[in-house]
């Protein structure tokens with residue numbers, strides 16, 4: 001049912017560099033996506049007493065978002081992943097960021113009872129689209145949420161231009177994704193007893209979402225594809241420049257890099 005194995009994730013985290021922390025107030029074009037995300041999360045959490053809430057990130061390996069949620073919103077943070085090396089890295093990220101949090105190394109399909117219905121917010125970045133049965137995956141995530149808790153499911157938009165480029169430059173990575181549009185993602189949440197607050201495309205463009213993972217670094221193939229990718233990323237940066245100067249372009253199914261779903265768990 002999962003389109004990719006645990007070994008795949010272990011191997012990718014073993015060679016992965018720890019990413020830069022999210023600094024939402026840093027100016028400049030390079031930080032535009034982080035500011036965009038920050039504005040999005042401020043909207044999602046507005047009116048919520050986040051300082052008294054528990055947030056769980058599913059698939060937390062190597063994530064810089066947990067320290068961000070702790071520092072910016074005061075959440076008590078938890079991360080879950082089944083990759084031991086990914087969990088080790090996440091513990092290192094929390095320690096370097098100087099924030100307290102708990103990392104739980106388990107498979108989300110067979111969680112310990114103690115963490116069921118424990119969290120006010122459950123969030124995932126790029127996890128749900130790796131499962132053939134999206135609804136079964138969303139239902140598994142839902143078990144961690146308290147009734148009336150908020151689920152935030154973020155996936156790359158592989159049905160648009162980003163997916164097409166990913167398929168062209170690195171087919172094996174494209175193939176580990178299930179193709180979902182915003183309606184499909186919303187439907188999986190509705191079928192899992194959620195009330196969908198919003199399920200929509202995010203940002204106008206960001207070719208940095210495409211990746212060359214698995215292609216031997218510094219090979220001719222890698223070099224050529226890297227140049228193509230850098231050219232496309234520069235194009236995104238030019239668009240961001242005009243968005244800062246003139247105003248944001250509408251996110252849409254064709255060019256947006258992500259799909260974000262925010263849904264409320266209904267009481268059973």
Ligand SMILES: C[S@@+](CC[C@H](N)C(=O)[O-])C[C@H]1O[C@@H](n2cnc3c(N)ncnc32)[C@H](O)[C@@H]1O
Nearest residue numbers: 009059060061062063081082083106107108126
């Ligand atoms: C695309 S990565 C998530 C992205 C990552 N958090 C980041 O910031 O780049 C997907 C993660 O989900 C984890 N994962 C996949 N299936 C899982 C499962 N059944 N139980 C727990 N973790 C799982 C993988 O180990 C991997 O770390």
